[in-house]
Amino acid sequence: MQIEKIIEEKNLKLTTARKELLGIFVASSKPLCFEDIKSKLNMDKATFYRNVSKFESEAILNSFESNDKKRYYEINESAHAHFVCNRCNQIECLKEKLDYKLRGYIIADVIFKGVCKQCNQMSL
Amino acid sequence: MQIEKIIEEKNLKLTTARKELLGIFVASSKPLCFEDIKSKLNMDKATFYRNVSKFESEAILNSFESNDKKRYYEINESAHAHFVCNRCNQIECLKEKLDYKLRGYIIADVIFKGVCKQCNQMSL
DNA sequence: CTCTTAAATGCAACTTAGTCGCATTTACTT
DNA sequence: AAGTAAATGCGACTAAGTTGCATTTAAGAG
Known part of the structure; x- marks a missing residue:
């Protein structure tokens, strides 16, 4: 196993x-x-x-x-970004690879916050 | 005032x-x-x-x-990304504007995590 | 297979950020 | 200046995570 x-x-x-x-x-x-x-x-x-x-x-x-x-x-497998919804607090793994760059920094993780698909849909 | x-x-x-x-x-x-x-x-x-x-x-x-x-x-003024250092825990405001897009989502904030300039420099 | 031992576990007590209820105080309205 | 709704201070409380310690368990040696 x-x-x-x-x-x-x-x-x-x-x-x-x-x-x-x-x-x-x-x-x-x-x-x-x-x-x-x-x-x-x-x-x-x-x-x-x-x-x-x-x-x-x-x-x-x-x-x-x-x-x-x-x-x-x-x-801890493929590095990917996360999306955290400010309304429902759900966490989603995004398919986005972490190809972000910042000179001088090491980027280990990227977290987007905001309103997720579902919550966004509901408010329409 | x-x-x-x-x-x-x-x-x-x-x-x-x-x-x-x-x-x-x-x-x-x-x-x-x-x-x-x-x-x-x-x-x-x-x-x-x-x-x-x-x-x-x-x-x-x-x-x-x-x-x-x-x-x-x-x-809450100009929307900008943040960098949180996993070593020293300092938070930095980045000059990056939040021009990230994800179809269907509303992005209110972006947080990068990793190793900041200072900590990165020290480990060389 | 059994003995030994260091590491892992369970439990209870503790720490700390943040919340809540309530009595008192304060800012605004008339 | 008085009335009132909102804001404050205080103390008790909540909940995530940590720690110390006594007990149990995994893994290696004989």
């Missing part, structure tokens, strides 16, 4: 909590916060946070904060 | 707290959070938050969350 391979490749102990957690992120098409998945999780929130933190430092996940004071995590 | 004019134009009561608060934002060249200015403020934090919130709904300020779980506020 690829999940176990990912964990072992980073020389992390293969615990049930880690398999469960990483499985959820691998299966998700969008960034998730603790709140989103806590009901599915068989682990303490401390374990969640310690593990996502470790996954992030091992470059398995990356994360950012949204509009709602929560940190969202997702599998 | 222009500060008083801004407040009165929105039909808000001209209180000392509001004058003080808006004065600080008008004078600042970058977004500020409560933490940044609390030592200068002669008001309770509840008053701070209620007022920035009201200013925001009146389009005097706008705000976003940074990397540090804090909400940053700035005067």
